Amino acid sequence: MSTAKRQTQQRTAIVTAIEGTDCTFTPQEVLGHAQRACPGLGIATVYRSIRELVEQGCIQRVVVAGSAPRYERTNVTHHHHFHCESCGAVTPLEGCSLKENYRLPSGFRASSHDVIFTGTCPKCADSEA
Amino acid sequence: MSTAKRQTQQRTAIVTAIEGTDCTFTPQEVLGHAQRACPGLGIATVYRSIRELVEQGCIQRVVVAGSAPRYERTNVTHHHHFHCESCGAVTPLEGCSLKENYRLPSGFRASSHDVIFTGTCPKCADSEA
DNA sequence: CTTTGATTGATAATCTATTATCACTTGATA
DNA sequence: TATCAAGTGATAATAGATTATCAATCAAAG
Structure with a gap:
């Protein structure tokens, strides 16, 4: 999964973060994970990479209830x-x-x-009981 | 289906418009339909009525793809x-x-x-062919 | 018919997600 | 290593949905 011409720390961290998710993710979640490997990472760069990955068909937008948009x-x-x-x-x-x-x-x-x-998920069902 | 204490032209028009929909609707669509019966109707009043109806459990928010929020x-x-x-x-x-x-x-x-x-819906499939 | 508080319309404000801007940084190539 | 355009971060700007504000209007009760 590559995003563009130059290989930068930021892109590597973002792609790694996305590959590490087990399901859907938001740009903010990607930011949080990727910042571990790339501390100064900004949200604008996350959005830039996400847009590239969508254009490349590597990821897609999905809609889940009233939550923020997810990919x-x-x-x-x-x-x-x-x-x-x-x-x-999710x-x-x-x-x-x-x-x-x-x-x-x-x-x-x-298509x-x-x-x-x-x-209610198992975790929350337990804590309610 | 009543929305609140006073019965106004606006609320009547909004509720009638909502009852006339065959499926989901957006606030803007309700505005458009209700304005036929109530020309000066403003979008704020539509939002107010929609909120009341949600609180009463008469309507609920549904999420459909990347489109605007629907009820x-x-x-x-x-x-x-x-x-x-x-x-x-939709x-x-x-x-x-x-x-x-x-x-x-x-x-x-x-729950x-x-x-x-x-x-692609039938209408659009036809026009493509 | 008068009163009065609920309701309304216009619009400013808010909120959140996303994009644009721009000076600075840096990867890749010569 | 020097060069330079791609890439980046900070943040202003944008966009769309929704809410707050407030003076004017009006339904309902007396």
């Missing part, structure tokens, strides 16, 4: 998401929960689909 | 959405396309779920 690597297997209303975490759910034989009404052509479950 | 009546039968990348329209899809026997990993408790198909 996700495209080189991951098909999966869906669980959004915890309590802690805000967790990947393996596999696809759609009916195998589901068909859209005639005329509709879907992709998303399934988002909303509720 | 939807809660008194509709369970369904999902198709988002046309070409024209931006169309309701009857029924539920999830596997009947689908179970979340242990520990997760979902709701959303399925969003993205692609």
Whole structure:
């Protein structure tokens, strides 16, 4: 996963941070992780790299509930998401929960689909109990 | 569906406009429809009424792709959405396309779920051809 | 019909995400 | 190593959605 012509500490740190995520991420989260390897890193550079990676098709924007816009690597297997209303975490759910034989009404052509479950994650369910 | 104490032309027009939608709507769309019955209507009043209706549980916020935030009546039968990348329209899809026997990993408790198909709607597919 | 506080419209303000600007820094090449 | 355009950080600017403000209006009650 390369972002552009020059290899800079910043880009390396950003790409490494993104590759380290297990699911979706926000620009702010990337900033936080990448700053460990690259302390002075600024948010503008994160946005620049994210835009490049989107243009390259390495990552894509995904929409999860009312939270801030998120991105996700495209080189991951098909999966869906669980959004915890309590802690805000977005967790990947393996596999696809759609009916195998589901068909859209005639005329509709879907290039992709998303399934988002909303509720309470195990961690928050425990702390509530 | 009432919104508050006084019955005003504005609230009536807004509620009527919302009841007339077949699926999701944005504040701007409500403004446009309600202004037919109530010409001077301002966007602030639409936002005020929408907030009241959300607090009353009559409508809820839904998230559809990268489009502006949308709302939807809660008194509709369970369904999902198709988002046309070409024209931006959001169309309701009857029924539920999830596997009947689908179970979340242990520990997760979902209070709701959303399925969003993205692609081309019949209208746009026709005009492309 | 008068009163009065709820409601409204216009618009300024706010909030958050994202982009543009620009002087300074630095990777890659000669 | 010297050069120089790509890249960067700080921050101002932008954009869009939503909320706050406030004087004017109006529904409802007497």
